[in-house]
Structure formats: C-alpha cells, structure tokens
Amino acid sequence: TPVAPPALDVRDVTVRFAGLTALDGVSFTAAPGSLHALIGPNGAGKSTCFNVLSGLCRPDAGTVTLGDTELTRLAPHRIAALGVARTFQNIVTTQGTVADNLMLGRHAKSRAGYAASALRLPSAVREQRAHLARAREIAELTGLGHHFDSPVGLLSYGDRKRVELARALCLEPRVLLLDEPVAGMNAAERARTADVVRELRAELGLTIVLVEHDMGLVMRLADDVTVLDFGRTIAHGTPDEVRQDPEVLRAYLGT
Ligand code: ADP
Ligand code: MG
Numbered sequence: 001t002p003v004a005p006p007a008l009d010v011r012d013v014t015v016r017f018a019g020l021t022a023l024d025g026v027s028f029t030a031a032p033g034s035l036h037a038l039i040g041p042n043g044a045g046k047s048t049c050f051n052v053l054s055g056l057c058r059p060d061a062g063t064v065t066l067g068d069t070e071l072t073r074l075a076p077h078r079i080a081a082l083g084v085a086r087t088f089q090n091i092v093t094t095q096g097t098v099a100d101n102l103m104l105g106r107h108a109k110s111r112a113g114y115a116a117s118a119l120r121l122p123s124a125v126r127e128q129r130a131h132l133a134r135a136r137e138i139a140e141l142t143g144l145g146h147h148f149d150s151p152v153g154l155l156s157y158g159d160r161k162r163v164e165l166a167r168a169l170c171l172e173p174r175v176l177l178l179d180e181p182v183a184g185m186n187a188a189e190r191a192r193t194a195d196v197v198r199e200l201r202a203e204l205g206l207t208i209v210l211v212e213h214d215m216g217l218v219m220r221l222a223d224d225v226t227v228l229d230f231g232r233t234i235a236h237g238t239p240d241e242v243r244q245d246p247e248v249l250r251a252y253l254g255t
Contacts, residue, residue: 006207008029013052024231030224036210039225142162161189174206
C-alpha cells in the first residue's frame with residue numbers, strides 16, 4: 001500500500017487582476033487521499049486557483065500548504081518536485097506517440113544527466129529502461145496501454161485528453177490537480193475517464209483536486225465539494241449537501 005499522501009490546504013487566498021478580483025479569500029482543504037471537487041460557473045476562479053496551487057500565479061494574500069510545507073511563494077518546478085502535478089484545461093497533445101509524451105513527463109524525474117544519457121552510459125540506459133517500464137504501467141492505468149506506441153494524433157479525442165492525465169502521473173505526484181479532465185468528451189469517454197480516476201485513486205492513493213463542469217461526474221467521484229462564484233466560496237460540503245444548496249442552484253441556474 002502507498003504511503004498516505006499529504007493534505008492540501010488553501011487558506012484565505014486572494015488574487016486580483018487589474019480591476020477584477022478573481023479569488024476573494026478562498027479557503028478549502030483537500031484531506032489526505034480524498035477527492036475534493038472545485039466547481040462553479042465560468043469565470044468563477046477555478047483555473048486561477050489551480051494556477052496559484054501550481055505556482056503559476058502568486059496570490060495577493062493567503063497561503064497554500066502541502067502537509068507541513070508552505071507552497072505559496074515557490075516556483076512551479078519546486079512545487080512539482082514536491083509532488084503536486086496538474087493537467088491543463090485546454091491542452092491536448094498532438095505530437096509524437098503516447099510513449100514519447102509519457103517519457104517527456106518522466107524526464108522531469110530523471111536523475112541521469114544529459115551527458116550520461118547522450119553517452120549511453122550503462123547507468124543511464126538502465127534508468128531509461130526503468131522509466132519506459134513505468135511509463136507503460138501508467139499508460140495501462142489510464143486506459144492507454146494498447147495505444148502505447150501509437151501516434152497521439154491518431155487517437156480519439158478522449159484518449160488524447162487522457163494522455164495529458166497520464167503525463168501528469170509520470171511525475172509520480174502525491175497530489176493531482178485535474179482541470180476539467182472530461183471537457184469535450186462524449187458520454188462513453190466520460191464514463192471511461194471516471195473509471196480511470198477511480199482506479200488510479202485506489203492504486204496510487206493520491207490526494208486529488210478536481211475542477212469539472214460535469215456535475216454528474218463530480219457527484220460520483222467527489223468526497224467534498226467547494227463551490228465558487230465570482231471568486232468567492234458560496235458553498236462547501238458533501239456532493240449531496242451542495243446539490244441542494246439554494247445559493248448553488250442560483251449560481252448555476254441564474255435565478
Ligand atoms: P474559471 O476557471 O472558473 O472559468 P478563471 O480562473 O479562468 O475562471 O477566471 C476567473 C476570472 O479571472 C475571469 O473573470 C477571468 O476573465 C479572469 N482572469 C483569469 N486569468 C486572468 C489574467 N491572467 N488576467 C486578467 N484576468 C484574468
Ligand atoms: Mg477554467
């Protein structure tokens with residue numbers, strides 16, 4: 001069994017862009033090993049929150065803590081090295097094979113230097129082989145095993161979008177940030193991806209923060225839900241609790 005992953009704590013985070021408060025004192029905690037969903041209408045601040053969590057955006061106030069480590073002012077590569085990996089909402093890979101893309105993801109973990117790799121030193125060759133074996137396991141785990149050597153451009157949209165998820169997993173994260181992982185997928189692809197997320201949770205024991213528009217998916221996968229609207233937290237609770245919250249219904253239905 002994997003070591004328990006850390007909690008991810010977001011405390012009073014505020015982000016201002018010129019003339020606009022994208023996040024206004026947002027707080028939530030993703031408990032160790034849980035799946036915490038972050039939902040809300042377009043423009044609510046969900047992606048901005050992920051940018052703060054992954055170090056791409058410095059908050060004007062507030063803190064982000066991973067276990068006992070404060071992440072708030074760290075550079076993106078430091079945060080990734082501490083075990084926080086993310087997917088991007090609108091990125092779908094089109095170049096290379098699935099294996100190529102996953103090996104790119106493994107590269108960030110590689111210990112052998114460029115020189116050792118270029119000279120094909122035995123240690124570097126061994127490490128490369130181990131990375132390839134692990135990349136193949138991750139492809140299996142994300143439902144891409146039978147496409148491992150296929151050019152990404154030939155895959156279905158759903159499979160291509162899952163390459164982005166698999167690439168993030170190649171960092172061996174302890175915390176995974178998923179930004180709309182099923183956006184644009186058809187019903188079958190969504191169901192498949194939900195199964196994959198469930199399986200990798202069981203297999204890898206990750207703490208996951210999920211941003212997703214598909215409420216059905218959120219309701220099926222999440223342990224806890226935080227609802228944002230115009231950068232503010234308007235509700236927090238279990239999927240059943242937030243589903244019945246009048247503020248949430250108003251934000252979603254605009255009534
Ligand atoms: P969501 O992911 O919930 O749809 P975003 O976090 O992308 O929302 O955006 C929240 C708000 O912040 C939106 O009004 C958006 O236009 C604005 N915003 C996001 N990024 C920037 C930026 N880099 N500069 C200015 N405004 C931004
Ligand atoms: Mg977004």
